[in-house]
Amino acid sequence: MSELARKSASSARHVEPERSGGGGGTAIDAEGLIKRFGKVTALDGLDLTVRTGEVHGFLGPNGAGKTTTIRILLGLMRNDGGSVRLLGGDPWADATKLHRRLAYVPGDVTFWPNLTGGEVIDLLGRLRGGLDPRRRDDLIERFELDPRKKSRTYSKGNRQKVALIAALASDVELLMLDEPTSGLDPLMEEVFREVILQEKSRGDRTVLLSSHILAEVEALCDRLTIIRDGRSVETGTLDDLRHLTRTTIRAELTGPVDSLAGIAGVHDLTSADGRVAFDVDADGLEPALRSLVTAGVRSLVSQPPSLEELFLRHYTRTGNGSPR
Amino acid sequence: MTGTGRLVRLILRRDRVVLPIWVLLLGLLPQLYLAGFQKLFTTDAERLEYAHVSGANAGFAGLYGPLSGDSLGELVVWRSGFVPVMIGLAALLTVIRHTRAEEEAGRSDLLRATVVGRWAQLAAALLVTMLSGLMIGLLVTGSMIGAGEPREGSIAFGALFTLSAWLFAGVAAIAAQLTTSSRGARMTAVLVLGISFVLRMGGDISAIGDGRLAWLSWLSPLGWAQKIIPYGEDNWAPAVIALLGTVMAVAVAGVLLARRDLGAGLLASRLGPAHAGAGLSSPLGLAWRLHRGLLLGWTAGFAALGVVFGGVGTSVVQLAATSNEVADTFSKIGGSGSITDAYFASTTGICALVVSLYAIQATLRMRDEEQNGHAELILGTAVGRTSWAAGHLLFALLGPAVAMAVQGAAAGLTFGDPGPVLGAALAQLPAIWVLGAVTVLLVGAVPRFAAVAWGTVAVSLLILLVGPLLEFPQWAMDVSPFTHVPQLPAASFSAVPEIVLILIAVLIAATGLAALRRRDIPA
Ligand SMILES: Nc1ncnc2c1ncn2[C@@H]1O[C@H](COP(=O)(O)OP(=O)(O)OP(=O)(O)O)[C@@H](O)[C@H]1O
Ligand SMILES: [Mg+2]
Numbered sequence: 001m002s003e004l005a006r007k008s009a010s011s012a013r014h015v016e017p018e019r020s021g022g023g024g025g026t027a028i029d030a031e032g033l034i035k036r037f038g039k040v041t042a043l044d045g046l047d048l049t050v051r052t053g054e055v056h057g058f059l060g061p062n063g064a065g066k067t068t069t070i071r072i073l074l075g076l077m078r079n080d081g082g083s084v085r086l087l088g089g090d091p092w093a094d095a096t097k098l099h100r101r102l103a104y105v106p107g108d109v110t111f112w113p114n115l116t117g118g119e120v121i122d123l124l125g126r127l128r129g130g131l132d133p134r135r136r137d138d139l140i141e142r143f144e145l146d147p148r149k150k151s152r153t154y155s156k157g158n159r160q161k162v163a164l165i166a167a168l169a170s171d172v173e174l175l176m177l178d179e180p181t182s183g184l185d186p187l188m189e190e191v192f193r194e195v196i197l198q199e200k201s202r203g204d205r206t207v208l209l210s211s212h213i214l215a216e217v218e219a220l221c222d223r224l225t226i227i228r229d230g231r232s233v234e235t236g237t238l239d240d241l242r243h244l245t246r247t248t249i250r251a252e253l254t255g256p257v258d259s260l261a262g263i264a265g266v267h268d269l270t271s272a273d274g275r276v277a278f279d280v281d282a283d284g285l286e287p288a289l290r291s292l293v294t295a296g297v298r299s300l301v302s303q304p305p306s307l308e309e310l311f312l313r314h315y316t317r318t319g320n321g322s323p324r
Numbered sequence: 325m326t327g328t329g330r331l332v333r334l335i336l337r338r339d340r341v342v343l344p345i346w347v348l349l350l351g352l353l354p355q356l357y358l359a360g361f362q363k364l365f366t367t368d369a370e371r372l373e374y375a376h377v378s379g380a381n382a383g384f385a386g387l388y389g390p391l392s393g394d395s396l397g398e399l400v401v402w403r404s405g406f407v408p409v410m411i412g413l414a415a416l417l418t419v420i421r422h423t424r425a426e427e428e429a430g431r432s433d434l435l436r437a438t439v440v441g442r443w444a445q446l447a448a449a450l451l452v453t454m455l456s457g458l459m460i461g462l463l464v465t466g467s468m469i470g471a472g473e474p475r476e477g478s479i480a481f482g483a484l485f486t487l488s489a490w491l492f493a494g495v496a497a498i499a500a501q502l503t504t505s506s507r508g509a510r511m512t513a514v515l516v517l518g519i520s521f522v523l524r525m526g527g528d529i530s531a532i533g534d535g536r537l538a539w540l541s542w543l544s545p546l547g548w549a550q551k552i553i554p555y556g557e558d559n560w561a562p563a564v565i566a567l568l569g570t571v572m573a574v575a576v577a578g579v580l581l582a583r584r585d586l587g588a589g590l591l592a593s594r595l596g597p598a599h600a601g602a603g604l605s606s607p608l609g610l611a612w613r614l615h616r617g618l619l620l621g622w623t624a625g626f627a628a629l630g631v632v633f634g635g636v637g638t639s640v641v642q643l644a645a646t647s648n649e650v651a652d653t654f655s656k657i658g659g660s661g662s663i664t665d666a667y668f669a670s671t672t673g674i675c676a677l678v679v680s681l682y683a684i685q686a687t688l689r690m691r692d693e694e695q696n697g698h699a700e701l702i703l704g705t706a707v708g709r710t711s712w713a714a715g716h717l718l719f720a721l722l723g724p725a726v727a728m729a730v731q732g733a734a735a736g737l738t739f740g741d742p743g744p745v746l747g748a749a750l751a752q753l754p755a756i757w758v759l760g761a762v763t764v765l766l767v768g769a770v771p772r773f774a775a776v777a778w779g780t781v782a783v784s785l786l787i788l789l790v791g792p793l794l795e796f797p798q799w800a801m802d803v804s805p806f807t808h809v810p811q812l813p814a815a816s817f818s819a820v821p822e823i824v825l826i827l828i829a830v831l832i833a834a835t836g837l838a839a840l841r842r843r844d845i846p847a
Contacts, residue, residue: 074704077844096708104704110697112614113505115596115604122600123610127705148595152504163701 027052027206034081042068044230057217057224058210061315065230066210100129102174103167111151117162118147124166136169156183175207245310246279248303254296263287326441331448346414351463357403360793382640383670385532386525389550397473397555412492415453416513419496422449425506457489477555484549487566491545494573501580520544526632533639611715619723622682626731633671634738640667669814676752679724683760684777686720691767691774694846709841720760748812754825755805761832768836771847
C-alpha cells in the first residue's frame with residue numbers, strides 16, 4: 001500500500017453512526033487477505049477498508065482479484081490468510097445473517113432460463129428478506145425493463161438490469177456491485193449513476209463498486225482502492241489520488257541541463273538536441289522547473305495530471321504478474 | 325458446410341479421451357460375452373440347454389431382445405442386446421455436446437463469425453459420431469471373425485451396432501434443433517431412446533408369449549437394428565429401414581437448422597408473469613420450478629413403462645400355461661417364485677438402474693447451478709448452503725420414489741395385482757439413494773469430478789449385465805448396491821439390507837454436505 005493509503009485509512013473523517021453497531025463506522029475491513037487457487041495466488045496480502053455510508057470504488061486490471069475479494073466478503077470463498085470483517089461480522093461464519101443486510105450483483109450474471117425477469121427480481125428479493133414493491137416498480141420503469149420476458153431471451157444488458165433492480169429494490173445497508181454496468185448502454189448507465197447518487201444522499205447506504213469505467217468512478221465514488229496482482233496499490237479519495245498523479249513536461253532549452261535526473265520525483269526522462277521530456281510527481285515539480293529555468297527555456301508544454309494517467313500507470317506497469 | 329474439416333479436428337481434439345473409451349468399451353463388449361460363454365459351456369449340449377431355458381425367459385427377452393437360435397454367435401448377439409442402448413446414448417450425447425451445447429454456450433457465434441458454413445457444425449458432429457459408430461461396428465465384425473464366427477453374421481452383427489449409433493445420432497441432430505437449451509435437447513433425445521427401448525422390450529416379450537403385441541418392436545429404431553438377427557437370418561431388409569431412417573433424420577435436422585436463427589429453437593418463447601407467485605419465495609420453491617419438468621417427464625415415462633410391463637406380464641402368464649416344462653425350468657433358475665414373479669423382479673431391477681440416472685441427474689443439478697453462476701446468486705442472499713442443497717436433494721430423494729412407485733403401481737394395476745409389483749419397486753429405492761448419495765459426495769468433495777457419478781450407474785449396469793456370466797467374484801458383485809436389495813417379488817423381503825443401505829446413503833450424503841459447506845463456491 002502507498003504511503004498515502006495508510007495516511008487516509010487512519011484519518012477517520014467519517015462520523016456516521018453505524019446501524020449495525022461494532023466496527024466503529026467501517027462496513028468492510030479486510031487486512032492482508034491471501035487467497036490461493038492451487039499454484040495461482042489470486043490475493044497476495046490485499047487490504048480494503050470501506051467506511052459506512054461511502055461509495056467505494058474498487059479498481060484493478062483484469063485478473064487483479066476484485067471478484068475473488070468480493071466472493072470472500074460474501075463468504076462464498078474462504079481466505080487462506082489475513083483477516084476480514086463485514087458489517088461487524090465474520091463473512092464466512094455469519095454468512096446468512098449478514099446477507100440479510102446486503103445485496104450482491106455478480107459480474108457476468110445469468111438466470112434460470114424459464115423464469116421471467118420479474119420472477120427473478122421477486123425471488124432474489126424475498127430470499128434476501130423482502131423488497132419494497134413500490135421501489136421495485138419504480139426501478140423497472142426507470143431502467144425500461146420488460147419484466148415479463150423469460151430470462152433466456154434477455155440480452156446481456158437486460159440481464160444486468162434485472163440483477164441491479166433485484167439488488168437496489170431491497171432495503172439493505174451494503175451493496176456489493178461487481179462491474180454492474182458492463183453491457184449497459186450509455187443511457188442506462190446514466191440511470192444507474194442517478195440511482196446510486198440517490199442512494200448515497202440517504203447517507204446510510206454503503207456501496208462497494210468494482211469497475212473499469214473511469215468516468216463512472218469519478219462520478220460516484222468518495223474513495224477508491226486500486227489493486228494489482230492481488231495487492232492494494234493505492235487507496236484514498238479522488239483528490240488524494242489526483243495529487244499522486246504526475247505532470248508531463250516537454251521543453252525546448254537554450255542551454256544544457258544535467259541536474260534533472262537527480263531530482264526526486266522525475267520519471268521517464270528523455271533528452272536530445274536540447275529537448276527534454278519527463279513526467280514529474282507533484283513533489284518534484286518545483287525543483288524540476290527551477291532547473292529548467294536555470295538552463296534557459298525556449299518553449300514549454302505541460303500536461304496536467306489526470307486520473308486516467310494514474311490508472312494507466314497502475315494498469316500497465318510491469319510487475320511480477322501479467323498485466324494487460 | 326465450409327469449415328467442416330476444421331471443426332471435425334476440433335471435436336476430435338476435445339474428445340480425444342472420451343471417444344476412444346466408448347468406442348473400445350462398447351466395441352469389445354461382445355468379445356467379453358464370447359469369452360464368458362466359451363468358458364461356461366464345455367459341451368454343445370450345455371449350450372443348447374442354456375439357450376433353451378434363456379430363450380423362454382421373458383425378463384431376458386425384455387432386457388436383451390429375443391434369442392433367435394442356439395449357436396454361439398446368436399447367444400453372443402442376444403446377450404449383447406442391451407449394448408445398442410448404450411451406443412445410442414453415447415451417440416446422442418456426443419452429437420448434442422457438439423451442436424446445441426456449443427450454441428448455448430455462445431461458442432457457435434464465435435465460430436460462425438469465421439469462415440464456417442451454416443451446416444458445418446452439425447455436419448462435423450454427425451461425421452465424428454457416425455465414424456465412431458462405424459469403428460464400433462468394425463471392431464465387432466473384426467473380432468468376431470477373428471474368433472472364428474461366420475463372416476456374414478459377423479458383418480451383420482457389426483452393422484447392428486453401427487446402425488444403432490447412426491439412428492440416434494440422427495435423433496439427436498433433430499432434438500438439437502428443437503429446443504434452445506442443451507438440457508432440453510438431451511432430454512428429448514434420451515426420451516426417444518427410452519421409448520424405443522420400451523417398445524422393443526414390449527414387442528419382444530410379447531413375441532415369446534402370445535405374440536399379440538409383437539408388432540411393437542417394429543415401431544422402435546432399436547428394434548429395426550435388432551431385426552437384422554445376425555448369425556440367424558442375417559436379414560438385411562431391416563438394415564435398409566434403419567439406414568433410411570438415419571438419412572431421413574439427418575435431412576430433417578438439416579432443414580430445421582436452415583429454418584431457424586442461431587441460438588433459437590423452433591419452439592418460441594412466450595411472455596410470462598411480471599411478478600413471482602407466492603410459491604417462489606424459498607430455495608424449495610425455486611427447486612420445484614427447476615425440477616418439476618424433469619419430475620413430470622420421468623413420472624409420465626415410468627407410468628407408460630409400467631403399463632407396458634404390466635401388459636406384457638399377461639403374455640408371460642400364458643407362456644407359463646402353455647408350457648409346463650418352461651415354467652419348471654424357469655422357476656428353477658428364477659429362484660423360489662413363480663414365472664411372473666421372476667419376470668417382475670427383473671423388470672423392476674432394470675427400472676431401478678434407470679431411475680438412479682434420475683437421482684444422479686437431479687443431484688448434479690446443484691453442480692450445474694454452481695457452474696452457471698446461479699448458486700452464487702442464491703448464496704449471496706440470506707440462504708445457507710444446506711438449505712440451498714436441500715431443495716435440490718429433496719427431488720433427488722423423492723423423485724425416484726415417485727417414479728418407481730408410479731411404475732410399480734401402473735405395472736401392477738395393468739397386470740391385475742398391484743401389491744407385489746409396487747412393493748418390488750419400492751424395495752429398490754435404498755440402492756438408488758446410495759448412488760444419489762455418492763453423487764452428493766462427489767459434488768461436495770471433488771466437484772471437478774462430479775460427472776464421475778454417471779460412472780457409478782455404468783459400473784452397476786456392467787455388473788448386472790456381465791457379472792453373472794463372467795462369474796465375477798462375490799466382492800465384485802457386492803460393489804453394486806443393487807446386488808443387495810431383495811429382488812421382490814421373486815425373493816422374499818428382508819429389512820436388514822434395506823436399512824443398512826439407507827444408513828450408508830445417509831452417511832455418504834452427510835459427508836458430502838459437510839464438504840460442500842466447507843469449500844469455495846464456485847470451485
Ligand atoms: N475458481 C478459480 N480457480 C482458479 N483460479 C481462479 C479462480 N477464480 C479466480 N482465479 C484466478 O484468480 C485471479 C483473480 O481473478 P478475479 O476473477 O478475482 O479477477 P478480477 O479482478 O475480478 O478480474 P476481471 O476484471 O477480469 O473481472 C485470476 O488470475 C484468476 O485467473
Ligand atoms: Mg471480475
